[in-house]
Amino acid sequence: MLDIKKIRVNPERVLKDLLKKDKDISLKSILNIDAKLKSLTTKLNELQAKQNSKSKEIGKLKSKRDSSDEVFKNLKVLSEKIKELEKEQKKLSFLLKNALLEIPNLPHSSCPKGKNEKDNIVVLEKNKKENYNFTIKDHVEIGKNLDILDFEISAKMSGTGFPLFKGKGALLERALINFMTDYHLNNFGYTEFFTPFLVKPDTALTTGQLPKFSEDMYHIEKDDLYLIPTAEVSLTNIHKDDLFSLSDLPKYYLGYSACFRREAGSYGKDTRGLLRVHQFNKVELVKFVEPKKSYKELDSLVKQATNILDLLDLNYRVVELCSGDLGFAAAKCFDLEVWSPGEEKWLEVSSCSNFEDFQSRRGNIRFKNSDGKIDFVHTLNGSGLATPRIFAALLETHQNNDGSVSIPQCLQSYMGISEIK
RNA sequence: GGAGAGGUGGCUGAGUGGCUGAAAGCGGCACCCUGCUAAGGUGUUAUACUCGUAAGGGUAUCGAGGGUUCGAAUCCCUCUCUCUCCGCCA
Structure with missing residues (x-):
């Protein structure tokens, strides 16, 4: 499996090497999935951070028996949103992994160039x-x-x-x-x-x-x-x-x-x-x-x-x-x-x-x-x-x-x- | 095939709802001490992703997936693997 970071950083070069092995290969869909996954993950992480800090507050309030219904309601909405994004994230990671598993290894630079x-x-x-x-x-x-x-x-x-x-x-x-x-x-x-x-x-x-x-x-x-x-x-x-x-x-x-x-x-x-x-x-x-x-x-x-x-x-x-x-x-x-x-x-x-x-x-x-x-x-x-x-x-x-x-x-x-x- | 037990960090192994990314031990690393092939002391030590020049921050991860919950290593369901006993076969 190739390193996705390597592909992300220099797709042209990776593709050039891959073509030496398999002329029908494309990285388009991988790059596309990766970009989507990355932006979604960033967003998700922000929401999770928010959820974590709020939940911690509740923990403290609860220990003082001072719970507030309003905080709960807001968090319920947030929690549902997070679950939705997590599902999406899982789907994308799965797609990305599967796509990566189908990509062959890169030939070493010392390999003679040739078709067959x-x-x-x-x-x-x-x-x-x-x-x-x-x-x-x-x-x-x-x-x-x-x-x-x-x-x-x-x-x-x-x-x-x-x-x-x-x-x-x-x-x-x-x-x-x-x-x-x-x-x-x-x-x-x-x-x-x-x-x-x-x-x-x-x-x-x-x-x-x-x-x-x-x-x-x-x-x-x-x-x-x-x-x-x-x-x-x-x-x-x-x-x-x-x-x-x-x-x-x-x-x-x-x-x-x-x-x-x-x-x-x-x-x-x-x-x-x-x-x-x-x-x-x-x-x-x-x-x-x-x-x-x-x-x-x-x-x-x-x-x-x-x-x-x-x-x-x-x-x-x-x-x-x-x-x-x-x-x-x-x-x-x-x-x-x-x-x-x-x-x-x-x-x-x-x-x-x-x-x-x-x-x-x-x-x-x-x-x-x-x-x-x-x-x-x-x-x-x-x-x-x-x-x-x-x-x-x-x-x-x-x-x-x-x-x-x-x-x-x-x-x-x-x-x-x-x-x- | 039947019954039961269990999967937690490099390893062993605690942990039954928020202060646990996780005690303790081993191992590793760093330093200190000590003259006798070695021992002791102190500190440090998960991984992945992500933000940042860096220091550092954020998120996820306790076999896998799903569920309950504001919040799950911890509760529920499904799957999987390992171990023990019985049966069967070699």
């Missing part, structure tokens, strides 16, 4: 361009041949987009989760969490999924709960409404979760195999930090996530998102993409973002800085990483002529084998 993913910048590429001296297969075929993936069985019970891992496939999936969790835990000072997968609407509001993107989440109507699309939601909300002291920061949190996404509107896109699924596994990294350190923290977050790809011996690249391709809540974002030899495509496996104070304002997550002043923390998160596309890239990248798949060193101790055949 074509304008993103590749900042790092590690691609060995290996030469396979045999005809390579894609992960769907490999998975079927090795009997470790079955999309037909899962489709039977849940529909498309719900993968079923079998035998060594299930083992590999579990190994990936454990390896990634342990790696971040042992090397970067994260605290591990295992969070709920179902959350209340307010929780999804903090991180920005609601109110605007309710269509992307699965909703349990009966209990008004949402299935989390990422552990970012639950991890970030651990500190909803909290006030940190400076010594509490930074907080580095990590959590595995199953992630659920309806993928509404993307039917027919990347639907093959594991490329785009409704349920997947992910190890998520979340940081709560002082504002002045957040961009440094973003760099280290990206490095931590890419380390995993190095260890898995995958070809990957790091992409700096342009302003137009940034997500709703992000101020700055780097995507990690692995190369899929089978699809001959880059697959996004991680998104590392700095949300600055966008989420912390929504979730009221604050800290007391060294002057004793209260400010909003900056939140960051990154996938570290999401498994299904990693799974696919692993099968395709490390496939052998005989149809087997070699297991990278880092996973071998988790699986007890060095290849799936």
Whole structure:
């Protein structure tokens, strides 16, 4: 959520930045509501001050048993007027808040300018361009041949987009989760969490999924709960409404979760195999930090996530998102993409973002800085990483002529084998 | 699902109609004292909005919403969350 004061003071500048992200945005109605609310509040406060002082007088008179009916009558009128204005004020604040919740975060000035993913910048590429001296297969075929993936069985019970891992496939999936969790835990000072997968609407509001993107989440109507699309939601909300002291920061949190996404509107896109699924596994990294350190923290977050790809011996690249391709809540974002030899495509496996104070304002997550002043923390998160596309890239990248798949060193101790055949 | 108890400041916890934005303790901050890894003393310390260069002032806020009243943390209603017991399931 943006600071209304920032919008009020310099609407042109805010709008200019917003347009870099969303060209259809307008601040007119917000400014209008804000102006109305402000003048109404001033008026209301004056009346309330009057009411308070008069009521105090009555209190004193009453204690002397010296009440006057006339004073009462006048105050009754005032009291009714105040109630009327209070109702109006509530209405306007509600409108203002709702409008603000729909405004995306401003892109950081360092973001490349651009409209869509074509304008993103590749900042790092590690691609060995290996030469396979045999005809390579894609992960769907490999998975079927090795009997470790079955999309037909899962489709039977849940529909498309719900993968079923079998035998060594299930083992590999579990190994990936454990390896990634342990790696971040042992090397970067994260605290591990295992969070709920179902959350209340307010929780999804903090991180920005609601109110605007309710269509992307699965909703349990009966209990008004949402299935989390990422552990970012639950991890970030651990500190909803909290006030940190400076010594509490930074907080580095990590959590595995199953992630659920309806993928509404993307039917027919990347639907093959594991490329785009409704349920997947992910190890998520979340940081709560002082504002002045957040961009440094973003760099280290990206490095931590890419380390995993190095260890898995995958070809990957790091992409700096342009302003137009940034997500709703992000101020700055780097995507990690692995190369899929089978699809001959880059697959996004991680998104590392700095949300600055966008989420912390929504979730009221604050800290007391060294002057004793209260400010909003900056939140960051990154996938570290999401498994299904990693799974696919692993099968395709490390496939052998005989149809087997070699297991990278880092996973071998988790699986007890060095290849799936 | 049934019964009960409760949601108050960074935390613990008093407070049943006006003198309560809120006792006390803890924690934090400042200063003082004290030579022995530390203790003690004094003061200070909610948040948001708003007016003001500032000092300071005004308003709101005691889970949320509504009601009674000139006036509500305090009374009434609805909702919500937490805890305990019973039942049910694991």
